[in-house]
Amino acid sequence: MNAGPEISQAFVVCVSAMFTQNILLTYFLGLCPFLGVSREVKTSMGLGLAVIFVLTSTCMLNWLTYHYVLVPLGLEFFRFILFIIIIAAFVQLVEMVLDRYSPFLYQKLGVFLPLITVNCAILGASLFMVIRDYSFIVTIGYGFGSGLGWFLAIIAMAGIRQKLANERIPQGLQGPGITLIIAGLMALAFMGFSGVLQGT
Amino acid sequence: MVLEILVAVTVVSLIGTVLAALLTICEHFIADYGPCQISINDESDVTVKGGKDLLSMLTAERIFIPSACGGRGTCGLCKLKVLEGAGPLLPTEEPYLEKEERESNVRLACQVKVRGDLKIEIPQELLAVREYTCKCVEITDLTHDIKQFRLELIEPTTIDYIPGQYVQLLTPVYEKSDEEIYRAYSISSNPAEKSVIELIIRLVPGGICTTYCFEYLKVGDEVKINGPYGDFRLLDSDAPIVFIAGGSGMAPIKCMLHHMKNTDNKRKTIYYFGANEPRELLLTDLMREFEKQLANFRFVPVVCEPEDSNVLGCEIGLVTHAVQRDLKNATECEAYLCGSPGMIDATIKVLEELGVSEDKIFYDKF
C-alpha cells in the first residue's frame, strides 16, 4: 500500500474537519460542554486540549476495534455500544495515569477528562469515521482535525463570551439565549470556509 | 440465528470484561501509592498510605497545621516546607506563594498529594500542638454578646501554654453547618489551672462556630480543641506594660494578668479597655481585684457613649483618645494590643505618635 496519497488525503480530511466540516459548528455535536464550559478562555483551553487528545486517540482505538474485531465477526451493528465502552475505559485509564505520573498535566487537563466521556463529539467522530470508511491513517487525521476544530470553536466562543460579560444584554437573552445566537452566527461563519476548501 | 445472538453477546461481554479487568489491574498498580514515609524535620518519620493530600494525612497523624478553608486551597494558611518529593508547583498553589517562599520549597499542604516518600519541615511549636477532648462545664454571660466558656480537659488531662496563645475549637456538624470546622480563640484562663481552658467568645452574626457556641453548646457537652498556637506573649523585661484591648480581646490579656499575679510580677502596668457603652464592659470586678492584688496595676475602662459612666469611673471617648490623653512615659513602655484590626491599626498610630517604638508594640490581630 502506498502511504503517500493516504497521508495527503489525511491532511485534507484534517483541514476540512477543522473548518468546513467542523464537528461542533456543522454537525452540532458536543454542544453541551460548548455552552456550559465556555465562560472563560482558560477553562475552555483545558477542555479543548483534552478533547483533541481523547478524540484522536479514541478514533484510532475504535478504528482498530472495528476493523479487527467487529468486522471479522460481523458485529458491525454493535459499534455504538462498544465505542462508548472503549471511550469510557480509555478516559478512565488516562485519568489514572495522569494523576499518578504527571500532577501538572492532571491539574491542567485531567480534571476535564470525566466531562469528556459523555461528550457526543467523541462518539460522533468515531461513527463518522466508520460511515465514511476512512483508512487508519486518514482516521488519525480526521480525529485530530475534528478535535482541533472543536478546540478552535470553543476558544472562539469563550473569547466572545468573556467580552460579553461586560455588555448589557436584554434580560431574556442572557446566558444560554445569547450563547446560542452566537453559536449560530459562528456556524454561519464556519460554513463560509466551504467556499475556500471543498470538503472531501 | 441463536448462535449469532450468542456470539454477539459473548463478544460484547468479553470486550467489556477485558476492559474492566484492565482498568482494575491498572488501578491496582497505578493508583496504589503504597506506604509512603514522611520524614519530619529529619527527626521523626511517619508512614502513611499514599494517595491523599498532605494536610489531611498530617491531621490523621495528629499533627495540626492551621487551615481556615478546610483544604480547598483558598486561604493559603497551611504553608510548610516540603524539601523532597512534592513534585512541581501546582497552578492552584501559585497565587499564594511569594517568590522567596517558592525558592525555599514552601508548599500548601492541602494541595500537595502524597505520592511517595516526602521530607518536610514543620515549625517546632506546631509539633507541640495536641488535640484535647474537653467537657464544657460552665457558660457565663459576660455581656449581651460575649460569653465565657469553661472547658475541663478529659484527654489529655493537662495543657501547657504560654499566656497569650490561642487554641482552635472544633465545631461539629450541626444544623447550620454540614462539616467540621476549626476556629481560633485566645485562652483566657489562669495558666496555673492546667486542667482547664477558658475562652471568651463574642457572637459573630452568621458565624459558624460562634453560632454553635452560643445556641447549641450546652454545659456537659463534649468539645474538641487543639493547640496551643501563636506567638503573642509577654516579653521578659522590666519595661512598663500597656495593655490595650476591646471586646473579646480581653481574653489573652486576662490570661497574662493571671500569670503576672501568679509570678508576683511588679512591673508597672496599665490596661485600657475600650467599649461602645457601659453595658459592653466585661469582667470589671475581676480587673478591680487584680488592681488590689498586683503591685502596680491600673485598669482603665473607656466607653464611647457614657450614660452612667460616673458610677463606673470610666474614661470617655474612643480608647485611642484615652491612651493619647492619659499615657505618660510612653517611650519606655511595651504595648500589648488585642482587638479588631481597625482598633489595632488606630492604636498603633497613636502609640507611635506618643513615641513608642515599633518593635515594642505587640499585637494579636483578629
Next chain:
Amino acid sequence: MTQVGIVMKESPEDRKLEEVLRSSRLAAGGFMGHDNRSVSEVIDADATELSRLGFTKEQVAERMRQITKVAISGLGTWVQVGDGMEGKVDEAKGWLICPWPHKGKLAKRITVVKVIETGESIRWSDLNTHLISEHGFFEGKGSDFRIEPRKLIRTIF
C-alpha cells in the same frame, strides 16, 4: 437546551464553586440561602437589575468601600458616613475566605449603615464588597448576607 444539560456539563471549577457556595464550609448556612438558581443565574439576574437601576458593580463596590473606610474610624461606634447616614463597623477574629478559587482572604468586618430619617438599615461584610466588585455576586436569596441591589442602592446613594 435544558437546564439539566448545563448543570451536567459545567466545568469542574464551576461545579466545585457551586458546591462550596451551597455548603456551610465558609459561612454558616452557605452563600446561596434557599435559592435554587445556579450561581451564574443569580449573578446574571442581579447584573440585570443593577444595570436597570443605572449602576455598575464597580460603582456600588467603590461606594461600599468608602463607607466602610469612614465607619472604621469609629472603632465600633456609630459615625456619620454621609448625608443623614450613620455607619458602624464590627470586627471579629479570623478571616472570611472568598469561595472563588483565587487568593481572597478578607477581614471579618461587618459594616452596618442606617439612614437616620427612615431608620432603614443594611449591612455587609468586606467579603460582600469583594464578591460584588470581583464576581458580581450578591449571594442567593435567603442567605444571611444576601444584598438586594435595589435596597443597597436606595440606602447608600
